[in-house]
Amino acid sequence: MxxxxxxxxxxxxxxxxxxxxxxxxxxxxxxxxxxxxxxxxxxxxxxxxxxxxxxAPVREDALADVGLGWPLIRRMLRELGRRLVAAGAIGAAEDVHWLRAAELRELVRAWDAGGRSLPDHGAAVADRRALWRGRRRVAPPQMLPHSTWLRMFDSMMPAPSSTQAGPVLRGVPASAGSVTGPARVVAGPADFARFVPGDVLVATITTPAWTPLFARAAAVVTDIGGPLSHGSIVAREYGIPAVLGTGVATRRIADGERVHVDGGAGTVTLLDEPAGVVDAAPGGTGRAAASVASVAAGLAAAAAAAAVVGAVVGAVAWWRRR
Structure with missing residues (x-):
C-alpha cells in the first residue's frame, strides 16, 4: 500500500x-x-x-498477530543492551541478542541488586557470531530431527540436491509465469533498501515481514520452501513467478546477475553463466527433463502435505467423537 x-x-x-x-x-x-x-x-x-x-487466512493472520509484539520487545531489549554496555557486560547494545536467556537473567538480577560492573560476555558473543556466520554457509536439512528413519521421507521434501551445478537451477514450481531480470540477493531486512522495482527476489526463505518486497519483485526464488510455504502463497496472490526450494539459490546466484525464472517449470536459468558449463544436476540434462523433475517434485510435496493435513483432520475428528 x-x-x-x-x-x-x-x-x-x-x-x-x-x-x-x-x-x-x-x-x-x-x-x-x-x-x-x-x-x-x-x-x-x-x-x-x-x-x-x-x-486459509487464519495462517497469515496468526503470523501477523504474533509479530505485533516484536517492535515492543526489540525496544525493551535495546534499552537493556544499552545498560549492559554501560556496565561492561557487552560491547554494543545489539549484542544483547547473542546472550542466552540464563545469562541475561543473571545479568538483570545483578543489575537489580545494584551491580554496575558486570561480568564481560564479549568473548562469548564473538564466538557465537563466528559460529552463526559459519552455519549460514551450510545448507539446512529438509527436516528436524535428522534421524536415520526420517530419511525415507527425503524424496517427499520439496528441495532437490544442495549440490546443483550448471546454469539451470531446479526447484519447486510455486507460482506460474516467466520473467527475466536482475537478481537481488537479500539476506534480511537490512538489505530491503537495496531492492528496487523489477528485481528478482533471491532469499533463503521469506516471512510475513518480507511481504512489502513482493509488491516490487518481478519474481521470487528461495533456497527453502514448498507449495504451501509463505513465499508460494504470497507470490500467487501477487501474480508473480516463484521457484522455491532450490537449495542453492543464494549461493549460486550473484547479486545483480541476470536470471530467467520459469515458475511453471520450476527452473531458474543463470543467463550470465558460461555457455560451456554442463548441467550436472541429477534428474535430466535438458529443459524438458528439468520440467518433469520439478513438476514431479512439486506433486510429491503437495501429496505429502495433503497426507499430513488429512491425518491431522482425521485425528481431530476422532478426538471430537470420543
Missing part, C-alpha cells in the same frame, strides 16, 4: 486492481473445475473449497 501511495516511484501496483484480477482468476478457475465434475464430486468440491477459503 505504501509503495502504491508513493506515486513518485511507480513501485507499487493498485492493490484494489490486483485483488479484482485475483478474484476474476479465482472465479474462472472455480468454474472450470466445477464444469468437469459430476454432481456428487461437485458438492464435495464446493464444500472443501469453502472450508479452504475460510481457513
Amino acid at each position: 505504501r509503495f502504491f501511495l508513493d506515486g513518485s516511484t511507480g513501485a507499487g501496483a493498485d492493490p484494489h486492481e490486483r485483488q479484482r484480477r485475483a478474484a476474476a482468476r479465482r472465479a474462472e478457475a472455480t468454474a472450470a473445475v466445477r464444469a468437469r465434475l459430476d454432481p456428487l464430486r461437485r458438492a464435495v468440491f464446493d464444500r472443501l473449497l469453502a472450508a479452504a477459503q475460510a481457513a
